[in-house]
Amino acid sequence: MAGPDSPEVLVAENVRKRYADEGPWxxxxxxxxxxxxxxxxxxxxxxxxxxxxxxxxxxxxVPDSGSVRIFGNEMATGRRKVAHRINYxxxxxxxxxxxxVRENLMAxxxxxNMRNIGSxxxxxLRDMDLASFRDVRxxxxxxxxxxxxxxxxxxxxxxxxxxxxxxxxxxxxxVSAQLRTTLQTMVRERGMTLLYTSHNMREVExxxxxxxxxxxxxxxxxxxxxxxxxxxxxxxxxxxxxQMVGQKRGKDE
Amino acid sequence: xxxxxxxxxxxxxxxxxxxxxxxxVLYRRSVPRWMEIFYWPLLDLLVWGFxxxxxxxxxxxxxxxxxxxxxxxxxxxxxxxxxxxxxxMFLEEIWSRNLIHLLIAPVTPLHVVAGAILSSIxxxxxxxxxAAILAYLLFSFRIFSLGLHLFFFILALLMMGxxxxxxxxAVILRFGQEAEVLAWGxxxxxxxxxxxxxxxxxxxxxxxxxxxxxxxxYVFEGMRSVLVTGRLPTGDLIMAFLLDxxxxxxxxxxxxxxIARARHKGFHLKLGS
Numbered sequence: 001m002a003g004p005d006s007p008e009v010l011v012a013e014n015v016r017k018r019y020a021d022e023g024p025w026x027x028x029x030x031x032x033x034x035x036x037x038x039x040x041x042x043x044x045x046x047x048x049x050x051x052x053x054x055x056x057x058x059x060x061x062v063p064d065s066g067s068v069r070i071f072g073n074e075m076a077t078g079r080r081k082v083a084h085r086i087n088y089x090x091x092x093x094x095x096x097x098x099x100x101v102r103e104n105l106m107a108x109x110x111x112x113n114m115r116n117i118g119s120x121x122x123x124x125l126r127d128m129d130l131a132s133f134r135d136v137r138x139x140x141x142x143x144x145x146x147x148x149x150x151x152x153x154x155x156x157x158x159x160x161x162x163x164x165x166x167x168x169x170x171x172x173x174x175v176s177a178q179l180r181t182t183l184q185t186m187v188r189e190r191g192m193t194l195l196y197t198s199h200n201m202r203e204v205e206x207x208x209x210x211x212x213x214x215x216x217x218x219x220x221x222x223x224x225x226x227x228x229x230x231x232x233x234x235x236x237x238x239x240x241x242x243q244m245v246g247q248k249r250g251k252d253e
Numbered sequence: 254x255x256x257x258x259x260x261x262x263x264x265x266x267x268x269x270x271x272x273x274x275x276x277x278v279l280y281r282r283s284v285p286r287w288m289e290i291f292y293w294p295l296l297d298l299l300v301w302g303f304x305x306x307x308x309x310x311x312x313x314x315x316x317x318x319x320x321x322x323x324x325x326x327x328x329x330x331x332x333x334x335x336x337x338x339x340x341x342m343f344l345e346e347i348w349s350r351n352l353i354h355l356l357i358a359p360v361t362p363l364h365v366v367a368g369a370i371l372s373s374i375x376x377x378x379x380x381x382x383x384a385a386i387l388a389y390l391l392f393s394f395r396i397f398s399l400g401l402h403l404f405f406f407i408l409a410l411l412m413m414g415x416x417x418x419x420x421x422x423a424v425i426l427r428f429g430q431e432a433e434v435l436a437w438g439x440x441x442x443x444x445x446x447x448x449x450x451x452x453x454x455x456x457x458x459x460x461x462x463x464x465x466x467x468x469x470x471y472v473f474e475g476m477r478s479v480l481v482t483g484r485l486p487t488g489d490l491i492m493a494f495l496l497d498x499x500x501x502x503x504x505x506x507x508x509x510x511x512i513a514r515a516r517h518k519g520f521h522l523k524l525g526s
Contacts, residue, residue, distance in 0.1 A: 110271030
């Protein structure tokens with residue numbers, strides 16, 4: 001069961017963040033909630049504040065005001081209490097190149113205090129189509145394989161809430177589709193909640209239960225794809241995206 | 254979905270094992286890393302060992318002073334490796350763009366430090382053992398002639414090295430990769446005041462005063478005392494440990510403050526990207 005009636009997994013309330021005392025707000029008054037078993041996307045242009053918002057959700061950054069709670073736990077002060085139930089992958093991050101795929105997963109399985117590590121790694125390697133690369137060093141993998149490896153690491157602890165920052169940016173369409181199917185299965189079967197960012201609007205349309213559109217640090221629209229299409233009278237998400245970004249740029253100028 | 258899993262206990266062994274496992278595997282296949290453990294200490298040993306062979310032939314040179322040179326070299330290398338082990342481990346996390354993975358994991362920044370210390374112990378043991386065996390085989394120098402005192406000398410130097418390693422890491426996390434040169438250079442700031450190869454008594458006034466605040470100076474003075482007189486000035490060793498605790502306290506405080514600041518300012522997130 002997913003949707004507004006499901007239990008809340010993450011609640012952000014009026015979150016604000018800026019990096020310099022007098023600087024612009026990177027995130028400005030964001031309020032949102034994620035429910036169990038949902039796939040939610042955050043889309044927006046570069047510099048919209050998506051990464052900063054995710055970092056605050058992960059407890060890496062402390063909001064200047066407002067709060068982020070995951071499973072009812074305040075992330076700014078009690079990250080460790082829920083860190084084992086969440087995970088994150090981003091194309092900006094990597095894993096040590098001189099370790100093999102299996103060794104990297106083994107290290108993180110231990111760090112996340114997991115058991116049955118061997119069978120867990122085997123299953124992930126199958127799911128991510130990396131079984132034949134298990135003993136290959138990460139440094140010898142293709143960009144797409146490294147991305148899948150990052151996602152495998154993010155799934156090592158069976159997270160109940162998974163953050164993916166542009167997970168398919170470096171993947172070809174076939175592998176992207178395969179990954180979406182795998183993730184959708186996990187969402188459906190395990191009730192995992194997935195929050196992800198992407199610049200691929202077609203993918204977001206197909207994959208997301210709900211979408212948050214960010215611009216200039218603010219949430220400028222939210223809803224299901226069909227909801228947004230009808231409300232803003234656009235044919236697709238890309239047109240809506242361009243419309244929103246254009247309006248903001250027009251105001252700025 | 255089942256009921257929520259409990260948080261990872263603070264003292265769980267698996268997360269520590271995971272951090273240590275990564276380090277061990279990193280070393281297993283890397284020639285430069287093996288060089289760091291064996292090659293440089295071996296070269297140092299050969300250069301200084303040959304010098305002692307020459308000095309032994311000079312009639313006016315005291316034999317104990319000659320052997321003290323090799324003892325000092327072995328202990329200095331241990332201090333250097335201890336400091337570098339901590340700082341370089343953090344740099345490796347930054348270079349491999351892996352630090353954020355650790356910061357979001359169910360471990361604390363202190364777990365990461367503890368993992369670095371454990372891997373540092375393994376490296377120092379390996380490196381020092383080989384150097385000590387070679388010093389005996391090539392130059393007939395027996396580091397164990399320092400007796401039980403050796404254990405305390407090593408512990409005091411390791412603590413100083415770790416404290417400086419943590420402090421260096423904090424500075425790198427605060428100021429970014431521009432500061433990474435400190436990982437290799439900071440220990441040499443302390444070398445002139447550590448009385449490694451010479452007694453404190455020959456240092457000029459200011460340098461001698463500074464050396465009073467450096468734990469290593471008490472260790473090296475103690476080592477010379479044991480080699481020459483067979484006696485250890487216990488007060489000096491206590492002073493070394495007191496200073497070590499002070500260094501460690503300051504280093505952990507600064508490290509915690511830097512991490513807390515980074516969670517507000519996000520500086521550490523710029524590292525490695």
